[in-house]
Amino acid sequence: MDFAFCRADAGYRGLKPMSDTSRMTTLHGKNIFFIGLLLAASGIVSPPVALAVGILFGFTVEHPFPAESSSLAKLLLQLSVIALGFGMNLKQVIHAGRSGFLYTAISITAAMAVGLLFGKVFRVAGKSSFLITAGTAICGGSAIAAIAPINNASEEEISVSMGTVFLLNSVALLIFPAIGHGLHLSQNQFGLWAALAIHDTSSVVGAAAKYGNQALAIGTTVKLARALWIVPVSLLTAAFMARHRSTSETTQGSVKIKIPWFILFFCLAAAVNTYLPQFVSAYGILSHLGRTGLTATLFLIGTSLSKRTLQQVGIRPFLQGVALWILVAGISLFVIDRGYISI
Template sequence: MGLGFGIHLDQAMQATSDGIGIIIATIIGTLVIGWFLAKRMGLDKHTGYLISSGTAICGGSAIAAVAPAIDADDEKIAIALATVFVLNSVALFVFPVIGHALALDQHTFGTWAAIAIHDTSSVVGAASAYGEEALTTATTLKLARALWIIPVALVSALLFRSKSKKITIPYFILFYCVAILVSDYLPQFEVAYQSIFAVSKKLLVVCLFLIGSSISIERLKQAGSKPMLFGVTLWLLISVSSLSWLLMA
């Protein structure tokens, strides 16, 4: 939420309008490709779908929202979360290196990070390391992408013929939008907003550490190589295809 205080409304609107096409295309594309890839690899459909949802939208938040909608059990949720969190950790360090190697501008990198990195926290971490403009673009687009959690969860319940009506709504998106509006309409408190923004970025480091410490090597071993192989393959597909799209645009 606090990151919203560092982003102006006009910046948020511009970033969202510029990236809406690729957001929709990559969400639908990732879910469709993930569905067929999971079948091809013989991966459990619930596990595959959870990893696909996390890859398509916003990592752990998407998995948490979709899981009850498709009646996924705790073991499948844990495997999907572990897979996504491992890839998040890799992306946090690898993406800025690739961005600099390819001399990506701030806007392009921010857009790419928002599309290809799973969790919002890792998106913000990678973009923050790249630059302020990249951070603004990445955060705004990632949260616009996260809004798709609700329709995807509803469609997922239909696909899996689930009778569950439980859908977890990520309220942090609403709070983030409120923070942007408050900072835009009450500019006299700019000093306070910048302080909140700075503290929020530091707290993000703590969050990333906690996420990393929650990954159990034993759990990954028990799950076998198939979920991780599936997650890596899907992640590479969306990363390479989205970057190619952005470079050709």
């Protein structure tokens, strides 16, 4: 009788009753989602693996919590960026970046301009194009994580951008040491090249560590100095977004700049780590939480990508990222090998 009532009620409301198979599928989807999230937040898996697991989930399982996952990903993304600031020492970063400041400014500006041009050539949507360009020009996933909330990128756009960057990171981790040895690059040369041409700091550390201790020291400090450019690029992005909104609005009134407060807290965290060293053990914990939080965020972002969204996006963003990366890596290697820049 109850089942008949449910069927009648469902028919009255124009709804179909949920079958036992649908309930089991939903339950399995929830269990898999929570297991994947806990695994990503545990620190056991690396960020690329977490993103890959999330994408696999999105391709094979219907997302049980799409709205909640989206909200959590945005909040966790910003908190993770702030926590990562406790792992940066401003004195070391500024010292390493002082000699190459001019080249860094020119290279980032040129990479941003060329990347956006490639985005137009490959007809990549504006936000995805900008995220891939910023990730390649500055510091990969960290730049994407910082800028995405500012330009209101969707989870699909973030996922495609992150996926492109992390795939190229994996390739660089494998082939860069072999190229360095083949060209007989010195420890300093390879460390500098890795910092300029590999997207993420973690992959720079991995590739440079394979090459030697001196390459590791140079690569890490130069990459951290380059990472500071997240701040001005984020602020310029916020100003541009505000200007774009003001020109598109039909009603009169002032338009406020959406200040990326989490970027300012990121800088504050780095300053605290530098000038209050007595709490270094706590900073290490916070920095580790930032890395694990970013890993969990990547899983959440990956779950938003499905066959449907991938078909909508296509292969063009990946081609844009590959073309820009090859250009940046090639030019950086040429100027370093010729001795035009050194450290």
